[in-house]
Amino acid sequence: MTVKSAELIKTVFAKGEYPPPMKREIAFAGRSNVGKSSLLNSLFGRRLAKTSSTPGKTRSINFYGVNGEIYFVDLPGYGYAKASMSEREKWQRLITDYFESREGISLVVLLVDI
Template sequence: MSKMKYLKSAVLVPDYPPPNRPEVAVAGRSNAGKSSFLNAIAGSKVAHVSQEPGKTRLLNFFEFGSHYRFVDMPGYGFAARSGDEMQSWSQMVETYLTLRGNLKGLVLLMDLRREWTADEEMLKKYCQQSGKAFCVALTKADKCSTKEQRERLKVIQKTSQVAETFLISSQTKTGIKELEDFIFNEWIKNKETR
């Protein structure tokens, strides 16, 4: 049995689920592996994995056990989107990140082979300004050698100035449990006891 289940999708604040549980947002570029990551944590297919980038255009809420929710955010950086779509994406994301009081943190998923850009920096700043925790998960680690993984990890940590950076692979499950434990122990459990 999966420890995660789909709850609902929303764009507007009144359509969000009640804020009665801590939430962890999952963000990243289109095709960074957000749905694959959620499926790996769930242990089953709960999030649709699309071969076409930019398909997720809503905030998708998933119950994760009895402790908290994951929120799959729409991917960013997909060139085929219009200016209006990019504006509405930015507004939806900013509204969620800054107004959602039960949001504990954001996991930024990023293809290990890509560079840190202004888009990633913007998400980091939204979190910093609203007092939300932030970490980076470098996806698709299975596509690189161990040496390349270490080198890319150092580069991203230096460029992003984010110490909490993890190497993960949804295919091999590398780093998935460590990231799940980090989220629970640092963002959920610690917040419950304060």
């Protein structure tokens, strides 16, 4: 698949705020600061997803529309992040709800830093 166009569709901080479904969604998951947003920027061919050297920069679920036909979904990282325990637990509940409620997820890309 060649990325011809990409745009941020929706930033989600709470359950039920998800955008309307598309045929397919590809979710990008992994530990905090593993490079999920950087990988997305590489795929997009431009800096669209916010990145930082500080773990826990992505604090929401970000839906990017690609070629008008698929979502690339940037999930908050799990594990170490510069955030309170209650904030990290909130992210975990949001991620769990995302996986349980979205029917269009066709692939989960799990990034691992070795």
